[in-house]
Amino acid sequence: GSDAEIPAAVDQPLKIAAIMEFSTGTFASQYVSGLEAQVKKFGGEVQIYNANNDLSQMANHLQTAINQGVDGILIDHGRAEALNQGVEEALEKGIPVVTFDNDITADGVTAISQDDYSLAWGTLKQLAQDIDGEGNIVYVWAGGFTPLERRNVIYEAFLEHYPNIEEVARFGSVSNNTALDSQNQMEAVLKKYPEEGSIDAVFAPYDEFAKGVTRAIQQAGRDEIKVYGIDLSDEDLQIMQAENSPWVTTAATDPAEVAGVQVRFLYQKIAGEETPSIYALDPSVVNVSDLPDEPVTMADVGQHIEGWGSPNAARSPWMDALEAKNAQ
Numbered sequence: 001g002s003d004a005e006i007p008a009a010v011d012q013p014l015k016i017a018a019i020m021e022f023s024t025g026t027f028a029s030q031y032v033s034g035l036e037a038q039v040k041k042f043g044g045e046v047q048i049y050n051a052n053n054d055l056s057q058m059a060n061h062l063q064t065a066i067n068q069g070v071d072g073i074l075i076d077h078g079r080a081e082a083l084n085q086g087v088e089e090a091l092e093k094g095i096p097v098v099t100f101d102n103d104i105t106a107d108g109v110t111a112i113s114q115d116d117y118s119l120a121w122g123t124l125k126q127l128a129q130d131i132d133g134e135g136n137i138v139y140v141w142a143g144g145f146t147p148l149e150r151r152n153v154i155y156e157a158f159l160e161h162y163p164n165i166e167e168v169a170r171f172g173s174v175s176n177n178t179a180l181d182s183q184n185q186m187e188a189v190l191k192k193y194p195e196e197g198s199i200d201a202v203f204a205p206y207d208e209f210a211k212g213v214t215r216a217i218q219q220a221g222r223d224e225i226k227v228y229g230i231d232l233s234d235e236d237l238q239i240m241q242a243e244n245s246p247w248v249t250t251a252a253t254d255p256a257e258v259a260g261v262q263v264r265f266l267y268q269k270i271a272g273e274e275t276p277s278i279y280a281l282d283p284s285v286v287n288v289s290d291l292p293d294e295p296v297t298m299a300d301v302g303q304h305i306e307g308w309g310s311p312n313a314a315r316s317p318w319m320d321a322l323e324a325k326n327a328q
């Protein structure tokens with residue numbers, strides 16, 4: 001409760017650096033808002049470094065943050081091969097590090113994820129049931145991103161588990177315009193498969209993929225093809241809730257909550273508390289059919305989807321007191 005004693009190490013305006021691989025898309029924008037909100041509640045300041053999909057730039061940003069002597073570092077996406085050296089240096093200098101969505105495994109780092117395996121299985125299981133275990137699907141995917149690599153492990157298991165589901169096309173790239181690229185690539189696939197019934201569903205395990213694919217399907221008037229996505233935002237909810245939307249299912253956590261958990265682990269480390277090496281948030285499956293007819297926003301998803309959100313993860317008793325103090 002708010003009577004707990006605040007550790008001296010966090011009872012001051014801390015400087016936090018957030019080293020991000022990219023900041024495009026509604027997932028990243030909700031995540032950034034979540035970081036800013038939690039750090040602000042704790043009375044600190046967060047500087048966001050966005051590498052625009054350039055891993056060497058990301059490593060440079062990490063170095064800059066270390067040189068500036070920040071109090072803690074958050075890393076979002078990126079790959080161990082590019083960042084390991086910087087992470088080791090940060091740890092040697094006593095700067096705690098908490099990562100999200102990458103393959104860094106250094107001792108002393110806490111790595112969080114959205115449990116990508118559950119995310120992928122949640123949406124794929126729904127897909128399989130909706131087509132009764134048989135049909136043609138399209139897969140949107142790009143390698144080199146840890147969450148997508150993990151989702152792909154499950155996709156491969158899915159194809160093995162459902163031998164009568166066949167992948168007829170695959171494409172995908174992550175860029176500054178992922179949704180538009182996905183739309184263009186899906187248009188080409190639809191031209192290649194013009195007959196009704198030639199494609200039953202699309203697995204688009206990133207909302208930027210799902211948005212683009214959904215638009216292509218709608219514009220081609222092929223609403224019989226259903227889209228199974230991952231992630232959720234206000235914009236995604238609007239697209240999914242539109243009449244006859246092809247995008248029927250998504251699996252997601254709340255990106256602002258992911259960020260909140262990451263910040264709280266970092267503050268626990270700064271306070272000298274034990275933190276786990278790994279932590280995965282629990283995702284939920286969101287079917288449009290579970291939502292009411294009225295428009296739903298991220299703020300009220302929890303009223304309709306059981307288990308949505310995990311607001312108490314990584315919460316120490318003194319955090320209430322620290323937040324109360326900084327709210328004054």
Ligand code: SR1
Pocket residue numbers: 027101114145147148174205206207230231
């Ligand atoms: C390119 S990686 C995109 C994914 O990162 C986050 O994990 C989001 O869930 C998004 O799907």
